[in-house]
Amino acid sequence: MSQQQEYEKYYVPEQSPWPIVGAVALFLIAVGAGNYVVEVTKGKDGFGGWILVAGIITLLVMLVGWFNNQIHESMQGMHSNQLGRSYRQGMAWFIFSEVMFFAAFFGALFYARVIAVPWLGGASNNEMTGQILWPEFEAVWPLLRTPGGIETTAMGWYGLPLANTLILLVSSVTCHFAHVALEEKNRGRLKLMLGVTILLGLAFLLLQVEEYVYAYREMNLTLQSGIYGNTFFMLTGFHGLHVTLGTIILIVLFFRVLKGHFTPENHFAFQAGSWYWHFVDVVWVMLFFFVYIL
């Protein structure tokens, strides 16, 4: 072996039980969800829900165990700069994959607005569809009355959604300030800013639940309300799930900060969490424009 001391040794971890535990967890989640969905919607009996819960618990155990190992290694200084780059690049590509997941639903929204709904109303070469199949149908967006006759009302952008937009935008700024404070070793401001970010995230989620309740109870806007309700709830719903995940990440980071983790040089986890938070923020801005305003 030649003497190449200028390169740090890349840390290749020893064998780990966590990945296979994670695979079992996903197996249980997939089997459980696959059965539970059918049981719930068709009113059948079965164990799907329990298998799903078992899978989620297994996944949580795996995450705690795996991250525990990871944090331990990091605190012991086993991570080189090169490994840090691997983690950051890995996180960046993961966020790119998330962007593409949302792109599928935005694509469905754009297709419905620009092509599917106008065609149902007779645009392009579909005059006969309009005249024979659904002569009453009016192609407008938001689609408040489907060709099948389901009626709903549209969610405005003023009020609660606008407030939520401001909340998320401000939280992105406070998240950034927390990061700056971390790099400037100002632990007091780091805790404050990160805490404020978490509270804003929770406030967003609370208002989002409020909005959903209002939509279901007062506006007759549900997941079943035709393509408008479909795209509205799927896009905001998946975004809400991501905000939930992001908030959990931030809470974990907060406790790590309290324990004195992270240095200006070594804080990959914080950076990843902050990137993720900015990502959910950007998705929300897109949502606000394309789902609520336009």
Added chain:
Amino acid sequence: MSTVTHDTQHDAHHHGAPTGIKRWLFTTNHKDIGTLYLWFAFIMFLVGGAMAMVIRAELFQPGLQIVEPDFFNQMTTVHGLIMVFGAVMPAFTGLANWLVPMMIGAPDMALPRMNNWSFWILPFAFIILLSSLFVEGGGPAFGWTFYAPLSTTYSSDSTALFVFSVHIMGASSIMGAINVIVTIFNMRAPGMTWMKMPLFVWTWLITAFLLIAVMPVLAGAVTMVLTDKYFGTSFFDAAGGGDPVLFQHIFWFFGHPEVYIMILPAFGIISQIVPTFSRKKLFGYASMVYATASIALLSFIVWAHHMFTVGMPLAAELFFMMATMLISVPTGVKVFNWVATMWRGALTFEVPMLFALAFIVLFTIGGLSGLMLAITPVDFQYHDTYFVVAHFHYVLVTGAVFSIMAAVYYWLPKWTGKMFDVTLAKWHFWCSLISVNVLFFPMHFIGLAGMPRRIPDYALQFADFNKWISIGGFAFGLSQLIFLWLLIKACRKEGEAVSPQVWEGAEGLEWELPSPAPYHTFETPPVIK
């Protein structure tokens, strides 16, 4: 199932491979994980192949002979899903695991634990998919493309299991791709500049990018199928303002890059093998890199050529026709470069080279039939016929699968340290080559004559060709048992020891390592001149 047990005296200052089942369950070693992926892919290849045998047995004669039509549909569906997601993609990921770190002088993949997770998700995902065949109401029967409303209104209740198994195999693919891409970006040895990377590494880098870009779109598509079927949404239902055509757009936005995911690594493999047995440098290295990148970029703007007959505006038909035909330019560059590499080379015809040559000729046939299908007006006749089946089996079986076999024969001595049974390998090659053409070539004719795909019965005039196709199919299936036997012998370390270089003309970092490659390699990065 070990292909890489090492003589420990060679690993004096390495820690050798752990023993027992834990080695495979808990491993963080790229070579172990590569081996797991390759064996898994081969087992899935045999399972999916068995389903193809059911299909060909049913189609041996006209009339309903052996299975119920619904079961026939389940077989075509699960055969396709298994071969795409269970055989070809994991085989390429296995090769990437084994080879990319060795080729770029890295100690392992960048994220070794996640690597293990990516692999172990797969067997579970396919257990779910296969077990859904035994669920009341039957397994997925809507074709591997799961078009709505077949997968929504008209599907059985096992669709939810299908959806979630696709979700977790997608998660596996995305994590595998992130690992490959980060490894290549961040783990190259000093001096391994971009344009010195072996082409297999280049093609996998671009493949990994495609995977990360489109697997989430597939996740979106199955999610919409799930909510349409179970939760009352109407993404793909015109009565609710949606459109079944939307499904096809989303699916093929994933699906077309997906077919390049299954062929770009094959291009990389052929670009490694042909120079070795021509004893020349690869002709046009830089143009190969640019051609690969062009194919990948074009793959995002051609998806609707799968849907010419669905009723799109004329402008869209023309755009997608033209964009599709553009792909033949970079693909032609590749075929030209392989041929030019061989031109005036000192050619020898070892087994990997035989498969590589068969690849070049037969993949080109598949490419040319693809060009025919790209022409919108004639596609109206070819659409959903056996001509399409012939086309994609030429590019996927004699293309992707032959390249994987070429790769296995090429690198197997490096993995085991022993030369495989060459006589058996030649039997495997010639039996496969002849039978695969008996199997797929006549499909062009019956397709042009109008026989529709995915139907368990057919008109009498197609009977003779179908008989020969089925005979070719059974022969091709049996030929793979020769391969199985050969691989078992290779894993039991039978055969003569080989030199580090193995093949006379082989160049690259992996051929400078001992054969078999030690359990840990390049723990200190080599310096590339």
